[in-house]
Amino acid sequence: MNGLIYRNLKIYFSDKSGIFFSLMGAMISFVLYLIFLSQNMIHSWSSVPDTKLLLDPWLIGGTMTITAITTTLSSLSLMVQDREKNVLADLNLTDISFLGIQFSYLITAMIVGVVMQLIMYFMMSGYFLIADKSALNLQLLPQILGIAILSSFIWTIFNLLLLSFAKKVDTLGKIATIVGTASGFLAGVYMPIGVLPTSVQNVMKYTPALYNTAMYRNVLMQSQLQASFKNLPSNIANEFKETMGISVKLNQHVLTIQQDMLIIVAFAVVITLLVILISKISRRVVISKE
């Protein structure tokens, strides 16, 4: 199985343009932020001190979620390509079992997701360190790594579900475009969740993206939140957190980071069951043989 995972990783990392396009969603959110989002938001939260230092990690958090979504999808697409090009038939002749082959794709996508999230994290933090003197707190690294692994996991499974409906390679491009665009909205990066209509907010609560971003933001913004809001009433701090999607409010209850995590795990369980169900009732599925 190692040989196959190496191969899959090598294919992903040797395709420079593929990597570029799989980071497109993340780059759009970054550029949008630099051009006007940050100005807008600094303006609307002018009562809060050091808004810029608060918003930089906010942006990083959302962009990390987008990265997890799009890079795992890009890596997992190899599964569909391999089947269409008969590579799967060739792999089947090796000593790796059919299940082993399928797991290799999943493991590859998870590794790709974690690596790309960490790369994006250091690139963005590096940029803000230079541009805004935003501190880079390396003590957060274990937590960031933990969240990166969790998000890689959930999005790999989520994308497996999406690819269950893609039999042809040309469908892949369309799926990638839709996912790339949607992820920025669903993760609450292109626009803070609080400024959207309630109905849209409710839709966003049905994907793991929101909770994923909230986890990242909780960790990344924690110290600056304390610093910025220490002289302000707590209701302003709460309002900020809810509007900006740092804490998700579900049925009048404000979720903690542990609860965000549990919800993501619950999503993982449900999606896994769906994938299994679909592979049972439909032949048009990535993980079926014919």
Added chain:
Amino acid sequence: MKLLQTTSLTKKFGNHTAVNNISLTINQGEMVALLGPNGAGKSTTINMLIGVLQPTSGEIIFGEKATNINDYRSEIGVVFQNSVLDEKLTVKDNMMLRAKMYSRPVIVQSLIEKFELESIWKQPYGSLSGGQRRRVDIARALISSPKLLFLDEPSTGLDIQTRTKIWEILDQLRKETGLTIIFTTHYLEESENADYVYIVDQGKVIAEDTVWGLQKKYTKNILQLTYTNGTSQTMTIDNKDDAIKILSEKGPLISDFEYRPGTMDDVFMNLTGKEIR
């Protein structure tokens, strides 16, 4: 000794029958050709034999009794009609990573020598010429030292030198290892390399025999005369006495002659009433 046998193998796609009741027997150490025009069902047959497609009906028996691809998967190597190696990876990566996917020990070094891969070893597979690709494809198929090698149109699109080269290597392999080979082709002259030929058309075996047997059965012998004045004449004559008679009558006028069985082209023509290409 029988190595692979199929009985009434059939594959239907919807209501189109791609392979219709094909029975094959492949003996250990033989080189067997499946010859047929585009769409005859050659690839479909191979795909059933290698476990990519499930037959609609019929049976495949490998060796003594294995009837399930899982029981003989490890004994076969396959060169697919379309390449299955990774364009962006080097020949080295392609070969070494595939080698890692086997849990048994594999020997890559001898394949590098045999297929002259040294000079292209570090080159991305996608940048290779057609002939170089084919050499890598075949080397890949042999990584697991299979007993039986399938080649689906190994030489389509290759020039004559490259084709000859590939057949030389395969011949050498057969001599050294007793490899059994099944290949498909629509080059008639290529089927003349085979010990036994199945001619397939529209999903059915329309004739099978050794090359010599087919020529004997489905063609008339050809007598070609070259006259002293430089002109030549070709006639089909299936009786050696007639030929001798003509030769002795025209003896003084001819500078040379050839008396031979019909070619595989003639076999195909006579069987189907059409040219293969």
